[in-house]
Amino acid sequence: MTGRHIRAIAVGIACILFVASCLHAQQSNPTEYQVKAAYLYNFGKFIEWPAKVSTAGDLFSICVLGDDPFGVTLDKTIAGENINGKKVVVRRVAKLQDAVHCRILFISSTEEGRLKEILAALDRTSVLTVSDISQFTRRGGMIQFVMEANRVRFEVNLSTAERDGLTLSSQLLKVAVNVRRSPQPGD
Amino acid sequence: MLRVRNYSIATKLTMMNMLVSGAALVIACLAFAAYDLISFRQSMIHNLSIQAQMAGSNSVSPLLFNDPQAAESTLSALRAARSVVSAGIYTLDGRPFATYWRDGNDQPLTPPQVPAGETEVHWFKDGQLALVRSIVFQGKPTGIVYIRSDLQDMTLRLQRYAGIAAMVLLASLLAALLVASMFQRAVAEPIVHLAQTARIVSRDKNYAMRATPTGKRDEPDILIGAFNEMLEQIQERDGALRKAHDELEQNVQERTAQLAASNKELEAFSYSVSHDLRAPLRGIDGFSLALLEDYAGRLDEEGKNHLQRIRAATQRMGLLIDDLLNLSRMTRAEIRKEVVNLSALAHSVAEVLQEAHPERRIEFRIEDRLEARVDSNLIRVVLENLLGNACKFTSKRASACIEFGKAHCNGSSAYFVRDNGAGFDPAHANRLFGAFQRLHGTSEFPGTGIGLATVQRIIHRHDGKIWAEGAVEKGAAFYFTL
Numbered sequence: 001m002t003g004r005h006i007r008a009i010a011v012g013i014a015c016i017l018f019v020a021s022c023l024h025a026q027q028s029n030p031t032e033y034q035v036k037a038a039y040l041y042n043f044g045k046f047i048e049w050p051a052k053v054s055t056a057g058d059l060f061s062i063c064v065l066g067d068d069p070f071g072v073t074l075d076k077t078i079a080g081e082n083i084n085g086k087k088v089v090v091r092r093v094a095k096l097q098d099a100v101h102c103r104i105l106f107i108s109s110t111e112e113g114r115l116k117e118i119l120a121a122l123d124r125t126s127v128l129t130v131s132d133i134s135q136f137t138r139r140g141g142m143i144q145f146v147m148e149a150n151r152v153r154f155e156v157n158l159s160t161a162e163r164d165g166l167t168l169s170s171q172l173l174k175v176a177v178n179v180r181r182s183p184q185p186g187d
Numbered sequence: 188m189l190r191v192r193n194y195s196i197a198t199k200l201t202m203m204n205m206l207v208s209g210a211a212l213v214i215a216c217l218a219f220a221a222y223d224l225i226s227f228r229q230s231m232i233h234n235l236s237i238q239a240q241m242a243g244s245n246s247v248s249p250l251l252f253n254d255p256q257a258a259e260s261t262l263s264a265l266r267a268a269r270s271v272v273s274a275g276i277y278t279l280d281g282r283p284f285a286t287y288w289r290d291g292n293d294q295p296l297t298p299p300q301v302p303a304g305e306t307e308v309h310w311f312k313d314g315q316l317a318l319v320r321s322i323v324f325q326g327k328p329t330g331i332v333y334i335r336s337d338l339q340d341m342t343l344r345l346q347r348y349a350g351i352a353a354m355v356l357l358a359s360l361l362a363a364l365l366v367a368s369m370f371q372r373a374v375a376e377p378i379v380h381l382a383q384t385a386r387i388v389s390r391d392k393n394y395a396m397r398a399t400p401t402g403k404r405d406e407p408d409i410l411i412g413a414f415n416e417m418l419e420q421i422q423e424r425d426g427a428l429r430k431a432h433d434e435l436e437q438n439v440q441e442r443t444a445q446l447a448a449s450n451k452e453l454e455a456f457s458y459s460v461s462h463d464l465r466a467p468l469r470g471i472d473g474f475s476l477a478l479l480e481d482y483a484g485r486l487d488e489e490g491k492n493h494l495q496r497i498r499a500a501t502q503r504m505g506l507l508i509d510d511l512l513n514l515s516r517m518t519r520a521e522i523r524k525e526v527v528n529l530s531a532l533a534h535s536v537a538e539v540l541q542e543a544h545p546e547r548r549i550e551f552r553i554e555d556r557l558e559a560r561v562d563s564n565l566i567r568v569v570l571e572n573l574l575g576n577a578c579k580f581t582s583k584r585a586s587a588c589i590e591f592g593k594a595h596c597n598g599s600s601a602y603f604v605r606d607n608g609a610g611f612d613p614a615h616a617n618r619l620f621g622a623f624q625r626l627h628g629t630s631e632f633p634g635t636g637i638g639l640a641t642v643q644r645i646i647h648r649h650d651g652k653i654w655a656e657g658a659v660e661k662g663a664a665f666y667f668t669l
Contacts, residue, residue: 038251039251042251042252045251045324083325152253171245171247172252174248174257175248175249175254175257
């Protein structure tokens with residue numbers, strides 16, 4: 001057995017180990033943001049937008065405002081997917097004006113400081129606002145990711161969503177950890 | 188089943204009716220039950236499929252948002268469906284997501300995969316119906332629902348069906364029995380009645396019996412009519428036969444009486460004639476003798492000769508009359524049968540004959556120990572005549588040989604008397620036994636021609652037969668049976 005042979009075998013074993021670890025990573029529990037990416041996409045299936053929004057354009061854009069915590073996972077999740085016949089795309093937006101045309105807007109926790117400004121700007125624009133900023137639904141957001149026993153779950157502020165003309169399916173509300181129906185006093 | 192053949196037609200008819208209606212009902216019930224079960228199965232499958240669809244579509248959001256509790260609360264709605272034993276929601280890669288057990292136990296369920304290209308499969312196994320359906324949401328498979336149901340409803344339905352079928356069967360068999368008994372009266376009863384009548388007729392030979400017609404224009408009635416007609420014909424034929432028989436009997440009796448009367452008359456006549464003839468003959472003979480003795484001196488030789496001839500003729504006539512009287516006596520005499528030693532009788536007759544002809548050499552060959560049940564007096568007459576004839580017709584032989592014995596021919600035996608004498612022409616054999624019939628001249632062999640007639644009469648009276656064989660100059664043989 002020559003040195004070349006040994007190297008070829010070593011490379012082969014390395015390859016196998018790499019592929020196996022990749023498969024393992026996929027099989028094993030997904031990361032928090034993989035789950036959140038999937039949820040972002042799945043929200044789109046259980047929510048109806050008002051007609052003026054749903055008929056305009058042929059893209060369904062999921063936007064991320066602020067620092068993107070997803071990396072490539074969001075792009076991977078929505079790659080090739082459709083919602084109601086519209087191609088799903090990911091857009092990272094920096095300016096608020098660009099966010100107005102999104103269907104779903106994920107507000108990164110880096111934007112917590114100007115949250116009030118953001119939500120005010122998006123008022124009545126029928127953009128579904130999602131974030132994992134704490135007290136997000138209390139502060140006028142629509143869906144907030146919460147961690148519960150190591151599982152990603154979400155809260156819904158139904159009145160805010162309905163005020164913006166969004167219809168959330170009962171199926172979605174059924175699995176929400178908490179559904180707020182009227183603005184909480186002290187907001 | 189073999190015994191069924193011996194049952195009466197009424198029982199057979201009833202049985203047939205019951206069997207036919209029973210079989211038809213059983214088949215109909217089975218068909219209904221089969222149809223109902225098939226449709227019930229289909230509706231079961233359909234219901235289970237709907238339940239699976241509902242559970243599946245209600246589990247989409249729990250699946251997508253990883254909320255097993257929500258899925259389980261969805262599944263627990265199946266509690267309303269009592270037949271559902273267990274249900275489970277599985278993720279696409281086959282991991283159990285939520286389960287439901289009707290009876291509370293919490294065994295894990297491992298569902299088979301839904302085959303590619305199909306959304307739903309179901310199968311019956313171990314008394315359960317299992318159904319697997321892939322959960323499709325917005326055109327994309329999202330998970331798998333697996334639901335199992337027991338067949339208690341079907342079993343219950345089957346039991347209810349069996350109960351109803353048994354009741355219907357019982358009721359319709361009773362109805363069939365009723366109908367059969369009604370038809371039995373119309374069909375079987377006339378035939379049973381006919382059979383009874385036929386049995387009585389053949390047992391009692393009573394052809395005056397008649398079967399009662401049904402009065403309807405059906406086959407049993409035709410049968411009864413034909414049977415009665417046959418009886419009538421038999422009766423008529425019987426009557427005609429009896430009448431013919433009676434007439435014949437009467438005719439025979441009348442004829443026999445007539446014959447007997449005329450026979451008696453004839454015999455009486457011939458007896459009296461023969462008897463009355465003797466008196467004048469005696470006169471002729473007596474006065475001829477008186478003439479010969481008293482007037483011998485006055486008569487020349489020719490006159491004496493004439494008188495001699497008159498006397499010879501009258502004596503011959505006397506012999507003839509004696510024989511005739513004999514013959515008629517033989518005919519009338521009562522027969523007293525006893526065992527007679529024929530050999531001894533023949534010997535005694537032969538002795539007499541030998542003494543009568545001392546100058547002749549006659550050899551008698553008489554078989555020993557011949558016995559028969561006959562009238563001894565009459566049979567002596569037979570032997571005297573036959574042996575005497577033999578002696579007479581062998582007179583021209585230097586040495587005569589006369590045999591008496593028993594011969595066997597054609598399976599029966601006959602006595603015979605055979606000689607080596609003059610014999611006779613066989614062409615005239617039938618004339619031998621007639622009265623006054625002679626085949627030889629009186630000058631050649633003396634005789635009256637009555638002997639064989641007497642013999643024949645005696646043999647006939649013993650219910651026997653007599654016949655002769657012989658040829659000219661070759662001797663004669665007389666056979667007789669007794």
